Amino acid sequence: MDQPAIGDVFGEMIRDAYAVRTGIGPRPLAGGRVPRPVIEIIERDDGLINGAPADHYLAEPAEWQPHDHRALRLVRGAVLDIGAGAGRTALVLQHRGMAVTGLDTSAGAIEVARKRGLRDTVLNTVDAYARSGSRYDTFLLLGNNLGLIEGPERAPVFLAALAELARPGARIIAQGTDPYGTTDPVHVAYHRRNRDRGRLGGQLRLRLRYRMLATEWFDYLNCSVPELAGLLAGTRWRLASVDTEDRPYYLAVMELQP
């Protein structure tokens, strides 16, 4: 069986999801005629595979989850939206007249965000962009993008890059997921297996697939609030508040230490 090619999975998927939602661009069809829903496929290193409709990446505010609205109320100053995707939240901030930059590593996602009207976009990693000299007051990690801190090795490096990009008093507003509320034996066994390997329980090893493409395998962290606090120790960021109203999802606000 042929292995999928490595490529811009997220970009291809977002382009198709955008075509389905707006009618702009070629839409994915079954049998050359019947519209197909755009489904994100996520493989985990224990063999688990899940599909999820991709349309939520393009959701309008009326379709958002409540914590997304609460997150945007915490925003101030110049904003860097990290993993901005198709610009779901950055476009709303721009519309409110805020200075917002959408950063993503997916060329396809940035292309769709620009088509939708997002003016200030950056196609780059946080690490490389940290050397650009740009400075921000707020960093957004929404859509579960707290996961981008990956785990104990990567977190201090990622957080140091944000500190480099930070103005005094800057804050990170991040949405995370506490993975430990589940009783699903598949997930409970996975958390144990991760711990046996010296990893955090919710330190997921994933790859995304869409049609003929796959990403490389990458780490993505679902952590509890105490685990997050542990990862912040020794960095320049301090946990200022946590909103757990929409458990298992939470909003963490981290502030730059003077």
Place this chain on the structure above:
Amino acid sequence: MDQPAIGDVFGEMIRDAYAVRTGIGPRPLAGGRVPRPVIEIIERDDGLINGAPADHYLAEPAEWQPHDHRALRLVRGAVLDIGAGAGRTALVLQHRGMAVTGLDTSAGAIEVARKRGLRDTVLNTVDAYARSGSRYDTFLLLGNNLGLIEGPERAPVFLAALAELARPGARIIAQGTDPYGTTDPVHVAYHRRNRDRGRLGGQLRLRLRYRMLATEWFDYLNCSVPELAGLLAGTRWRLASVDTEDRPYYLAVMELQP
């Protein structure tokens, strides 16, 4: 990375889709709290992967595609519904007072069909069941199950098994898909690749995945009507009529030769 285990992919998926639709049984949750849609994942041997919501396997008649209704108008006598799944069509025939048997190779699907009230079920392959002595007037291959004829090697064997199960004058009512209407380069290249390997263009090599399970790789045929006619040559079945109103889908009626 761990390989998924081989198992009753379809059954696990249908059980979850049934739980989501009815609230009966444990529902799949994200983060232990948020309901997840049940998505069928289909891998093709060229690396293509697609997800599709599984709920259509439980669709009520009001949600069906038009050709499903037209198919059931062609039914007469004792019916064997092949690949009956969760009993979507068999339950409707049973409700109409017809003698209908639902056959499937998935234990989980048969379990759900019985829970939903289907009385006469067979957990078996067509080949093994052909030796049972049972006899039918109508064979249903709906939900694209004409694909079960697989290709030129398997088709005569499969059709001979149905002939063994047939009463005089029996018919097969099969829903197929003509794959050749597409201009999608991924599919066009796949058809060419199959032909280069001595296969029919739409002779798909697939496996299904759901959560921790995968099927073995299997052939599944999307063929044009002329290709179907070719596969019937030399068998006891004759193509009596084809309904192409819902292209690329079609309904083929095949009649047993005296």
